Amino acid sequence: MFGFSLSKLLVLAALIAAVWYGFRWIQRRQQLQQSADPDKVERDADPSSEDLIACSQCGVFVPAHGGRSCDRADCPG
Ligand SMILES: [Zn+2]
Known part of the structure; x- marks a missing residue:
């Protein structure tokens, strides 16, 4: 019982971490695109x-x- 719930907790934690980092990554990309210095963003991208x-x-x-x-x-x- 304990082992089962512990593995469930680990999977849940991994899922939350994945969603959190994905959200942070999307937010960062949007901030870069909305930056006040488009030239810098373009040079950063390429x-x-x-x-x-x-x-x-x-x-x-x-x-x-x-x-x-x-x-x-x-x-x-
Ligand atoms: Zn020419």
């Missing part, structure tokens, strides 16, 4: 992402790395 700019020559959106024209071989610029 460190390799950069701001995209339209190439002034061909209009293709390319990562902004200082220059105005893109690195495409067929870019007219």
